Amino acid sequence: MFGASHVSSPPFLVCEDATNGDMGSYLSLSDDNRKRMWKLLYQAALGLNYMHSKGMVHGYLKLSNILVGTDGQAKLSDFGLNTMRAISKASTSSSARLRWRAPECLKRRPTIASDVYSLAMCMIEATVGEPPFAYLEDDDVRENLKCGVIPEKPDEMNDEEWELVIAMTHVDPSKRAELSHVIDTLKRFSMEDLDEPRQGGTTRCITCAALVFNHSRCCAQCGNQLGLKEESRSSCGPPGSPNTPMELNTDTSVRDLVNVLRSETIEEQESAVLLLLQVCIRDHKRHQILDENGVPILVDLVKNGRTHFLKVCALGCLCWSSELDSTPSDDEFEELRETIPAAANTECNSIIQALQDQSDRDKVKTVVYCTCTAGTIGRKPLLNAGIIPPLVKLLRNGNETITIWTMDALGNMACDGDANSAIVAEGAIPMLLEHLKNGSETQRGFAACVLGQLSVETASNSAMIVEGGAIPFLVGLLRAQTNIPKNFAAFALDGIAAVNDDYGLEIARNGGIQR
Structure with missing residues (x-):
């Protein structure tokens, strides 16, 4: 950046000339340019991380604000203008950046977490070649943001790329992917983008894509010593x-x-x-x-x-x-x-003790062992040993991976009538509703599965689930981009509707299909 002014109307920044234009225009010029999409997004993420390390929030990130210089490097522009606009006489309509904004920015200033969300919208925009929610009116976009709805998965994105977008757009800012994780993942995507048949011991620099020979760990083009493609x-x-x-x-x-x-x-x-x-x-x-x-x-x-x-x-x-x-x-x-054979009593007791005493890393192994035991070779030994209380406790205290597999274990256990009653008695339904409303897409899916199992032919459980506000969130999950959450939501809605015709009508009013 060469200079800036906040007293002019409008405020402005003076930066070097980006001869290749903004990233959206650059990608549209040729297929070769499109092959560099993930590398440019990776470079943009590095720039964003640098800003955050200096205590700055971009607050206005979209593809037109990612420029491509003469050297082919992605460069961020318009950073800081969110603050400058706030103190300038001239103001810019927020609708100009609405489609890239995080939900919380409808009510408060942008944050580091909202920059991560906006970067995810840039990924969608770069992939499809048009802004997020391109065919919706602004009011409809605002409604989507309030409900935590993001654009549909682009056909051009594979599942792994979409999983990154999902992780970056969690409705709860505190549960979004950290920018460091985003950078590591984008780096890997960009390596795969530039991966070509290897000849003569060559590799490519992740920063400038220049060939590097003889297993050198330094790029002669840009001097980069990091991010070279590893030997297979x-x-x-x-x-x-x-x-x-x-x-x-x-x-x-x-x-x-x-x-x-x-x-x-x-x-x-x-x-x-x-x-x-x-x-x-x-x-x-x-x-x-x-x-x-x-x-x-x-x-x-x-x-x-x-x-x-x-x-x-x-x-x-x-x-x-x-x-x-x-x-x-x-x-x-x-x-x-x-x-x-079914698990022995001593094995079941060991599982329960481990769930209470182990570190999170070891608990993942134990809770997975528990769900496989419950789902494949019988539930009674685990139930008789007292597995339900420690599992329900993990719903409150476990990390994301632990809660996903804990819910899988509870779903497997809930097929047994006695276990079903024990899960409800331990107070699991409010915690499951919390995961359904505020969890990641995968957490929401597994919460739907357990709630569906608990509602089967049980009027009191179904009433508690419906009164807890589950139906709109279950219907929303039918629009999930991955099959398992979608299927679990359909299963839960079917079970709830089977208990009471009024529930079926409420499902229909919320956009689902009446049973």
């Missing part, structure tokens, strides 16, 4: 080989996780199957398990796994695949279920 794992040996120690985490590819199941130690197999189970609730990730021929390997683990945990969690993965993708078939799945 296959060039160093298979996963788990002595040359490539495998560290499993949520970023490990499905292919590598499936490979670990084939031959690694019990500890690595348990880590891999735990991570595979967590990706089963993402449609595109679950399909990758099928593509990597993972189903036969999971079937073998159910039959021959060396620990009870391996057996039930492998069966848990197959349960999702069977229900959603019909692989394996229902008959094959039931045959597999019968090969695993």
